[in-house]
Amino acid sequence: MSSSLSGASPDYDLAVIGAGPAGQAACLSLNGALRIAVIDEQARPGGQILRQPPRAFSVADWMTGRAYRGLKARLAAFEALSNVDFMGGRSVLGLREAGGAWTLTLSGPSGVEEVSARRVLIAGGCYDLAVPIPGWTLPGVMSAGGTQAFIKSQQLVPGKRLAFAGSHPLQLLVAEQALEAGGEVAVVAFIQPFSTLVWRAITRPWAALTHGAVLLSALGSAWRLFRAGVPLRFGRPALSVEGQGRVSALRLGQTERFECDAAALCFGFMPQADLPRAAGLQVTPARPGGWKTNHDEWMRASRRGAYVAGETTGVKGAEAASAEGALAGLAVALDEGLIDQDEARRRARPWRKAREAAMWFSALLEAVADPGPFSARLPDADTIICRCEDVVLADLQAALARCDEVGSVKLATRCGMGACQGRNCEHSLLSLAGEPHSERSAFTARFPARPVRIGDLAAR
């Protein structure tokens, strides 16, 4: 492992984790002033929403549509920045602060390396909320987000006939993208009744009005799917996936069964929180699961020199993520003394407005898409909850009956001890243990944020 010698000055002024809309916006609002390293697991910048296809295959009509135009323009501007070193294809495993500098441990194709910077912005985005249903661990079951990422970056559909199920309207869009990319859609099923979806939307009329276009596009997708003969189902809470060695059907309750060779589940998203938690930044429980990192009005996190922006602070969509990134960039400029309070405030104003407007909509979407607490719609007792260690619901219930401390249940059952370190099962266990909960009573997030080869970390 190469290491920056202690005492030596940090490699960069700012390290940005994540080259999505938030990370890009931060760099853009800094006007070329600082030496910046931007680290991302993806080979190319873009983040979730603009996941770029690998350079090797050029996709002609990559990400068309009005919604993507502004984001793509910003991406192009970001890629043109000369004060930014983009370090793609590298995962940040951990970060720590000492003597006024942050050191990031990265793993990439050439092994483990360290990068240091005086300040760090965590803009790691979000990931799919895993909701255990019978059969969800069968090969061929993916998250709708993963399915979309696959379609976006490969222009391929992961299966011939896909079934969609969950609580999040995004599945309508992904189902339509799957159709367009040449796939067949067996069904799109919502666990909520149609009336609940609509009711949750109309009780937030302001958000619904200001974001009518987005809502219309979801409705538009629904309409086009319907026209293409795709069955749409609502109010089907008892989902299960069937198959021997691979998914062969999605079942909705006792009576309805849809044959398919791939299933996409879509229950919403959770903020990436491994790095903030392991770095000791304060977090708050997020809906529908996971943790959002706390920040002040300038996106400063609870430790000096650390900033957060985008979905890391709560799932809120690309527009709000961009706005937060820009605010974080201005905060860095302010804290560096590059601009004064007045300038920072003035330049922040449009971003704050944009963020607020977008937050209305994300609150609406969160309400509409909310699958409700896991504990309120438990699957069969033999459903796997921790897929890394094959811990089933009954194991957890038995352990909880003895001691309702999450840490104790983990030790007793191995829930959360596998390769994903609880990223996918912690929220289910917390829900079973009863809410409210605090981060201190949850799993302890530790190094490394991603599995890494021992030999790469070893001193030689």
Add this chain to the structure above:
Amino acid sequence: MERLDVVVIGGGLVGAATAFRLAQAGASVAVVEAGYPNIGASGANAGSLHFQLERRFLENGEALADQAAQVLSLNRLAIEEWRRLDAEMGPDLHIHMRGGLMVAETADQVRTLERKVAREVEGGLDTRLIDGAEARIIAPGLSEAVTAAAYLASEGHADPKALTPAFMTRAQTAGVQLLQGARLTAVGSDAQGYRLTVRRGEADIELATRKVLIAAGAWTGRIGELFNLHLPIYPVALLMNVTERAPPMLEQLIQHVGQRLSMKQAHAGNMLIGGGWPSRMRLDATGRFDLDRSAELLTPSLAGNLGVASRIFPPVAELNLIRSWTGITAITADQTPLVGEVPQAPGVYVAAGGSAFTLGPVFARLLARLILDEREDRLSIFSPARFGHLNSFMGGRLA
């Protein structure tokens, strides 16, 4: 208020196992645990059954090594105890005693091993010095860098996640009352013994007891203060690493005589790598070590620990690390465990320090006898009496 025979402070291995042995002998016992059973070092350790003298006993000169060799009498008892536990408690503890190798690379290290083996043989252990080739026959993944090893067939490992809960469940079945989420906050004394104030949630609970066992691991020194005692126990933070599950590749416990290393393959297939590399404890608001927060990982420890592991047992280098954690345990001023009654505070017993995963079950058996006023000489060399000078101004009646 009904007076208990014994209140045990701490629901780690030492507390749970001693409570069980006391209850088996008919005593009325309560365990007071600030978090939940096994939340401390007992649930965070490496699970090694160290019966050979550990490297840390050898690195501070011959005099201290001689003194530390006193622990060998206890290690011999511990070997028997673990064999009995396997029969008494069943397969869930994953007790795996298939041998331990402490390896050497350099000529200097081989000489240290020779002296160590001689000491152990004198102390009644059947450790053997073997060469590198024989070590590789026993544990085929060992690298060519290994030139010699001390081999003890009874060493091994067990599952720390299972051991303490197993003792606690049995203790409760035998009548022990467990107060969890309950922190000892104040102590008074009276003619029959002690009155303890325990805070659980928003409420204070009062307990009256004849005797008290302080089994609070790294917190022992702090508990001592409540009894107006100096207990020379120091918290230290260590690093542990675990890989993804792997096919069977290592049956034994591997240690290194010249470097910090302990390595084994746990029953689920994960490789556990530790050996005493330091982490850093955080400080609380008053500037003292904060024992309730996890310690900070130190990168040089991580690289150093994984470095020795990869060099000594190369197959491990190809596995993925999934987690590095830190745990806080207790050491004494002279490295030898502190077990027994505190002379300046009659009826107050302490048990802490040392490799108390290995030794906890045997501490429990002997300590229970001592607490119940049976004759038990095997613990005398570990008695807190050896630090009597620290308490010559302490102890006495408590308010």
